[in-house]
Amino acid sequence: xxxxxxxxxxxxxxxxxxxxxxxxxxxxxxxxxxxxxxxxxxxxxxxxxxxxxxxxxxxxxxxxxxxxxxxxxxxxxxxxxxxxxxxxxxxxxxxxxxxxxxxxxxxxxxxxxxxxxxxxxxxxxxxx
Amino acid sequence: xxxxxxxxxxxxxxxxxxxxxxxxxxxxxxxxxxxxxxxxxxxxxxxxxxxxxxxxxxxxxxxxxxxxxxxxxxxxxxxxxxxxxxxxxxxxxxxxxxxxxxxxxxxxxxxxxxxxxxxxxxxxxxxxxxxxxxxxxxxxxxxxxxxxxxxxxxxxxxxxxxxxxxxxxxxxxxxxxxxxxxxxxxxxxxxxxxxxxxxxxxxxxxxxxxxxxxxxxxxxxxxx
Numbered sequence: 001x002x003x004x005x006x007x008x009x010x011x012x013x014x015x016x017x018x019x020x021x022x023x024x025x026x027x028x029x030x031x032x033x034x035x036x037x038x039x040x041x042x043x044x045x046x047x048x049x050x051x052x053x054x055x056x057x058x059x060x061x062x063x064x065x066x067x068x069x070x071x072x073x074x075x076x077x078x079x080x081x082x083x084x085x086x087x088x089x090x091x092x093x094x095x096x097x098x099x100x101x102x103x104x105x106x107x108x109x110x111x112x113x114x115x116x117x118x119x120x121x122x123x124x125x126x127x128x
Numbered sequence: 129x130x131x132x133x134x135x136x137x138x139x140x141x142x143x144x145x146x147x148x149x150x151x152x153x154x155x156x157x158x159x160x161x162x163x164x165x166x167x168x169x170x171x172x173x174x175x176x177x178x179x180x181x182x183x184x185x186x187x188x189x190x191x192x193x194x195x196x197x198x199x200x201x202x203x204x205x206x207x208x209x210x211x212x213x214x215x216x217x218x219x220x221x222x223x224x225x226x227x228x229x230x231x232x233x234x235x236x237x238x239x240x241x242x243x244x245x246x247x248x249x250x251x252x253x254x255x256x257x258x259x260x261x262x263x264x265x266x267x268x269x270x271x272x273x274x275x276x277x278x279x280x281x282x283x284x285x286x287x288x289x290x291x292x293x294x295x296x297x298x299x300x301x302x303x304x305x306x307x308x309x310x311x312x313x314x315x316x317x318x319x320x321x322x323x324x325x326x327x328x329x330x331x332x333x334x335x336x337x338x339x340x341x342x343x344x345x346x347x348x349x350x351x352x
Contacts, residue, residue, distance in 0.1 A: 006326050008237045018227035025223060025346075029216045032198050032351055042352060049347035053340055060230050060336045062329075068141060069148035070156050074166055081177045088181050092188030105191035111282035113199035114272060 007062040017059045024052045159326045169337045176341050179293050180348055186285040195281035197350050215350050218261050225254030226339040229332045236328030241315055248312035255305040262298045300338050
């Protein structure tokens with residue numbers, strides 16, 4: 001344990017993790033660039049995100065070399081957030097369903113992108 | 129009593145943890161500044177989690193379609209717009225700064241003041257670049273009519289989440305740049321020669337945390 005003298009480790013491991021973070025970010029971006037959709041998109045993005053987060057915490061923030069007393073203090077409390085996320089997702093889905101069923105909101109509404117909006121402007125100009 | 133303390137620290141794993149937490153005086157065998165930074169970061173984790181969970185809730189509950197981020201954050205360099213390119217560059221800038229910070233911590237412990245100073249300043253420069261790009265992104269979206277209360281593309285919550293989450297993160301980066309420059313100046317002046325260079329590691333923890341938060345924002349807000 002290096003705690004008493006501070007965290008000192010060979011530079012090599014930092015370079016390796018650094019490159020790995022670049023590669024993983026590249027993969028995340030590729031998911032968007034190649035327009036992977038649906039469950040595959042969610043799975044890949046969250047998988048790469050968790051890997052990146054794990055390496056940053058473990059290596060760059062030295063948690064893997066800390067004593068367990070500190071490790072549990074850092075990683076223990078955020079675990080309750082999983083419950084919070086679960087509750088809000090459950091409650092949110094209920095609220096959305098209520099709005100569709102009782103407030104007459106449109107289930108099939110489609111989002112616009114910048115290109116749709118600019119396209120509309122041109123259409124209006126053409127009409128005049 | 130000192131004998132008992134030495135014994136506790138020498139043990140590893142779960143036995144060591146029970147020893148640490150049942151110790152008379154000290155549970156964490158790290159400099160106090162580092163323990164305090166970790167406690168701050170854990171509390172900050174809860175703040176950012178509340179923002180992201182709030183985002184989850186409004187995104188699930190809204191019946192308006194969510195604006196297409198990939199198209200909104202696209203940027204054109206003369207040709208066709210490249211989806212999310214600015215955000216990808218910002219991500220790489222922040223990861224680069226995390227790497228230079230990790231090196232700074234290492235050279236700090238080697239008491240190599242010149243290299244530590246240079247690497248911390250490089251980290252701060254990348255951080256400032258990141259904030260600059262974020263300012264550009266904000267102005268671009270504001271010009272397109274995105275406001276905290278509405279936007280031309282879809283769900284009005286998109287704007288409020290965008291400005292709050294990226295704004296709070298940008299504030300952390302800005303604060304980090306100032307903090308890093310302050311530490312760098314003190315390193316250069318030799319202020320830590322006698323106190324020890326743990327402070328570089330502590331500042332590094334904060335900086336890596338800012339990068340860590342961006343990993344989650346990048347995934348949940350921009351990619352999903």
